[in-house]
Each structure stands twice: as C-alpha cells, then as structure tokens.
Amino acid sequence: AQSVAQPEDQVNVAEGNPLTVKCTYSVSGNPYLFWYVQYPNRGLQFLLKYITGDNLVKGSYGFEAEFNKSQTSFHLKKPSALVSDSALYFCAVRNPRGGSQGNLIFGKGTKLSVKP
C-alpha cells in the first residue's frame, strides 16, 4: 500500500535560519512527489513537485526539495526562513499508474513555526 510519513508534527525555526521539513514515502515504482502549503483557513497551495530528472527541485517562495530514492525521502528545504513561511506543510505521493492507484496520498502535515 502507498503511504507518506511526515515524522514531525511541528518544526520550530528562527527567522533567517535554514529549515527542513521531512517526508518519507512508500510506493511501488517511481513515484510522483509533491509539497503543498496550507495557510490558516485556506485551501492547499502547490509548492513544488518531483517527476523525474534532477533530484533537486526548486519551487515557489524560495523552497526546494531533494528526492532521495535510496532513502525514499523528499525533504522540503529553504536556506533562510521567513516569519511568513509559518504554515502547515503537506507532502503527497502519487503512483504514476492510473485509476485508483494513481490517487494522491497525503501525509498528516507538519506545522512550521518561524519566530522573529
């Protein structure tokens, strides 16, 4: 069965410091991987995705993520955190196969808190 794990419920970072939000996955074959962000009382917004190719992908608002196939991880990173980055972050995985196996599976979310 496909699954996504976000091992940290909350990550606390000081403004200006680098941040990492962790994600590991379990899916057969080569997955499609996504990061979404949710601000309070809002829907999810797409940040970035890995489909194929370069393991380091860059996305919106200065975020990037590194795909590591051997560790089945897709950690989200940013070199210098901003207070405005405080939000709930979701990792999601999709099996490239179609049908119900191709549905997007979300992690439980990690709350990022950036303090001034």
Next chain:
Amino acid sequence: NAGVTQTPKFRILKIGQSMTLQCTQDMNHNYMYWYRQDPGMGLKLIYYSVGAGITDKGEVPNGYNVSRSTTEDFPLRLELAAPSQTSVYFCASSVGAPYNEQFFGPGTRLTVL
C-alpha cells in the same frame, strides 16, 4: 480566473439532515476531487471524477454521493449527516496527467450535531 470556488464556507447540520456542497472551477480542468481534512490526519480522498459523466470512489466514500454533469461543477451530497462527517471539505481540480498538481478551493467547514 476565480480558480476553484466552494460554497458554503461554513455549515452546521443536525444528525440525519442532508446537504450539498458546491464546487465550481473555471480552469477547464477535466479532473476534479473531493477531500476531507480531519485534524492531524491529512487529507483523505472521498470521490473523484476524470470528466463529465464519470465518477469513482476514493478512500472514504461511505455516506457521500457525487455527480458530474458538466466540466465545471462537481457537487458533493451528504444524504444522512452523521457526527463522523464533521470535517473540513476541500474540492480540487487538475489537468488529467498524474504528474500535474491539483488546485484547491478554500474549503467548507461542516459541523454535524
């Protein structure tokens, strides 16, 4: 472009009542989805549609029904509301290929008492 819109924003239902959550997208996306978000649980897929006239069950379809008569609209129906359906409901849409990102609406917060 309004993107994905959902109505209502909030609703309180009594046990056994029914209601329809509305979802509309103006991006001409063929795929549409309904998710529910419970605290600390991430999003779970309720139903999805790959085009007008075609719908299929997701992970948690029990207690819900959907229809897709047009490309733009994908309403979610709750027939006999139960407290277990208290949740935040999100509609999303995407262009068909599985590597494309989904666009989400602002959500409907539903409480069943």
